[in-house]
Structure formats: C-alpha cells, structure tokens
Amino acid sequence: MAGEYRTAITTEGTLERRVQDRVSVLALQVEEEIDRVIDQACQSAAMRDAARYAALNGGKRLRPALTLLCAKACGGTEADALPAAAAVELVHAFSLVHDDLPCMDDDDLRRGRPTLHVHAGEATALLAGDAMLNAAYWALATRVPDATIASNQIRELAGACARMIDGQALDTLGGFDKVLSTDEARLRRIHQWKTGALLSAACRMGAISARASDTHLAAISDYALSLGLMFQVVDDLIDVEQPTEQAGKRTGKDADAGKLTFPGVLGVEASRAEVGRLLDKSLCSLEPLEQSGGDLADLARVLASRTR
C-alpha cells in the first residue's frame, strides 16, 4: 500500500514536471511572438512598455499553450498556430488589466507584482488594455497568411471576448439573478462566460490553424468546455485555500466581495468532486484524437491537481 502510494506521488510529480517543461518551452515561443506583435502594433513607447509589462512578465500561459497543443493534436504545427496563441494571450492580459482597475476589482497585486495602473497610472492602464485587445486582432489579420483561417479565428476570438465581457459585466454589475434562478446555475453561467469562452476559443483557434476535421474540432470543443469549467472550480478552491504569497495574487477576495464561488455554493468537498468529474469528462472528449490527444490529457490531469 505504502509503496503504491509513493509510486503514484512520484508519477504525478514527474507528470507535473514534464507538463510544466512542455508548457515553458511553448510559452517562450508565445512570448517572442507577443513581443513582436507589441513592437509592430504599438508605435508609442508608453503603449509598448505598458503592454509588455502586462503581457510579458509572469503568467502561466495556459491559454496560448492550449492553442499550440490543440494545433499539434489536430495534426498542425506550432508555427502556424503562433499568431492565434499570441492573440488569445493578449486578450487575456487586456482583460486582467481592465478588471484590476479601480472602477472594477481595484486590485493592486497581479502575478506577484503591482498591477499596471499602480505601476504606470490609470490612464496608461486603460489605454494599454485597449491597445492589447486591438493588437490581438491586428496579429491575426496581419500574421496569419490564409485569410479564411484568419477570419475564422477572429470570429472565434471576438465571440469569446464578447462573452467574457458580458460575464464580467454581469458579475460586477449584477443582473444574472434576473436570468437564472439558482446560485449554481448562475455560477456556471458566469464562469462559462468569464473564463470558459476564452479557453474554448484558445483551443478551437489552435484546431482551426491545423485545418482540423469537424470531428476533431468537436472533440477539441468538448474538451475545452470541461477543462474551462474545471479550471475555474480549481481557481475558486485556490482562492479559499491558499495564502496570497503562494498564489501570487490577493486571495480570499471572492468571499470578501460576496461573489458566488464553487466552494461557497457547493462546499469544498463537492467542489473537489466536481473537479474530478470534469477531469474525466475532458479526458473522454479526447478519444477521437487517439494518441495525438496525449499532451492535452496530461495538461488536464496536472491542472486538476493544482489544489492538492
């Protein structure tokens, strides 16, 4: 028994390191692409510096890694998926900058450093957020050679970004209670919109860059749906369970702000069980991809284990 337990721990430790190494290598490529995009899309030093501060220091690069891994899983190349990976990360970074502003969550710490408006002022943060959102579309329209692929990717990203903003608006300003009747239904909708939509777009844009078949695109879409929700349940658990220093951002703030969270609505244990259920679902979704889905399966397993 003890021996079996140790093996499981070691295997998981090895898996986590292997996935982290893989994501780190992908992240480097993405960061180089983001740097090129910022350099070409922003001509003022103020916007370049601010966009780099917000988009290039720290961050897990989960979304762009998903874009590149989904491209590979569907038989494409990382190089062809790179503009989409950079675009999705720029949209993510823009949303963090605007969400941190005083009129929104008023956060002063992000990725272990002062947020952009604390570092460079509110006007700079507002404009740099705008510049990053815009640069995402600039990157897709200028750096994807095939116009049909570019246009399809822009449709994915713009649809997801619209949902993300809708979700942020309903979460911040209220209004979900008029649409959905239970806390759990509202919670799932908020997160599907706030984080799930962009994670789905990240995955689907990768598949699109690989000219994926309908079957593979559907598999990737299902995987992304479960993974996105699982990611958010895990995030909520971290906010409850980890101190600020370990998480690299201010934790405990959801409860302070009276926001709906999975541990708050379902309880901690049921939230952990939900993570397990969503992990299984995401792994099943990958079946049509056969061996090519291996990296995506490993990534899901590691994301599920973040709270333990």
Added chain:
Amino acid sequence: MAGEYRTAITTEGTLERRVQDRVSVLALQVEEEIDRVIDQACQSAAMRDAARYAALNGGKRLRPALTLLCAKACGGTEADALPAAAAVELVHAFSLVHDDLPCMDDDDLRRGRPTLHVHAGEATALLAGDAMLNAAYWALATRVPDATIASNQIRELAGACARMIDGQALDTLGGFDKVLSTDEARLRRIHQWKTGALLSAACRMGAISARASDTHLAAISDYALSLGLMFQVVDDLIDVEQPTEQAGKRTGKDADAGKLTFPGVLGVEASRAEVGRLLDKSLCSLEPLEQSGGDLADLARVLASRTR
C-alpha cells in the same frame, strides 16, 4: 456684387442640405447595422443598453458615411460596405467612451447628453467601451462574406485603431516632445494618429469592400489623409469659436487643458487658410475617380465650411 454673394450663399446652403440629406440616409442604414451587431455580439442587457446609448444616439456618422461613399465611388455597393461602416463607427464610439472617463479627459457631456460613465457608471462605461471595440472586429469577421476582404478590412481597422490609441496616449500622457521638435510637427502627428488614421481606415475599408483598383485605392487614401487633417483643424477652430450649446459638447476645453491646437499654434487666420489648402488637396486627390468622386468632393466642401 450683392447678387453674386447671395447666390454663393444659396448654393452653399443647398449643397450643405443635399450632403446632409445624403449622409442622413446613409446614417440610418449604418445605425440599423450597428443595432444588429450590438444585438448579436452582446448578450447581457447591461452591455447592449450601454453600447446602444454610446453608439446610437446622435453623432454625425461622418466615418461610416465616408466608408459607404468611398465604396460607391469605387464602383461597389453600400450593402457590401455596411459591416465596415458599422465597425468603424463602433471603434469611434468606443474611443469616445474611454476618452471621456474620469482617468482620461473626465468629460460629462457628449453629443448634448451625459457621457456614458455619468449615465451608467464607470465600470459599465469601461466594459461597454471594450465590448464596442471587440464588436467591431466581430462584425467584420462574421458579416463580411469574403474572407480576404474581411481580413484586409480588419488589418486596416486594427492598424488605424492602434495609431489612434498611440495618439491618445501621447496626447494625454505626454511624450511627443521627445519624438518631434516643433509644436506644429507634434500637432500634425497627434492629429494624424488620433483622428486621421481612423478616417483613412474608414475610407480605405469602403474602397476595399468595392475591390478597388490600386489607382482608386491610392486616390481614396490621399483624399482621406487631407480630409482627416482638415477635419481636425476645423474641430479645433470650433472649440475656440463656438459656445458649448451650439457645438453639443464642452468647448474651450483644449485651451483650458493646455493642449496643442491649430489655432493655438498657427493662429486663427492661418488655421482657416490651412483648411482651404487641405480642401483643395483633398479635391485634387479625387481626380482619378472622375465623376464617381462627386459625392466625396461635396462632403469635403461642406466639412470645410463648418466653422463659418
């Protein structure tokens, strides 16, 4: 002499009415398209209402009218240019909402009504601005059937929007003095970026929707460059010369804020002369379009006469 003067006035009055009528008809089409785009791109009532408040009440609709007129001038249809017209107006409306925010120009009046953040709160205005910028790209990617045209239009719009944000950043945060040595050079650069780039994109996107020849696209580009700068000189003159009630927005604020303006740098009379010079230049640019450029020429003439 008196008779000649009266005829000139009457002709100009007639021209102005004719152009206004033409722009009003185009504006109606554009507003219907913007309404459809907002309805489809925004799913939360908060974002839909806010985007409609900011994008659909008042405004001259100059940019989308230019898109449609340039499409016609290059042999295309208004219908084919409609998504681009809506997109360029959404980007313009987004920029006004964010520029009006307390951390930027802190304006409380726009188009004769309370600005969006005064009307609906800062968080709503921030998010609705983001939603409108995003919806512009959503509109082009989903509502332009030809992927090559969509992708080219997105490239135009994203490039122009990046310049607009750069211009706003340099104007608000400072930094132009490090790049250019004279006030006049800085002034021209600020305005080329802040307003000229988007006006140029409006015109060029129309031409692109019509699959314009290189010669026609170059003519449209030259026209837009002169028109954009002329428009700004006229705007600066209005800010100096007209009371708030007549202009529909708070005037006199450029001087109050110590901003560079054409009347401030060149003087009022030289600014008026510059308007004449730029009008002539824009009219000459239209020569390759022959009779098809008539509406664009009339529009330039009317815009030049706004301050008299």
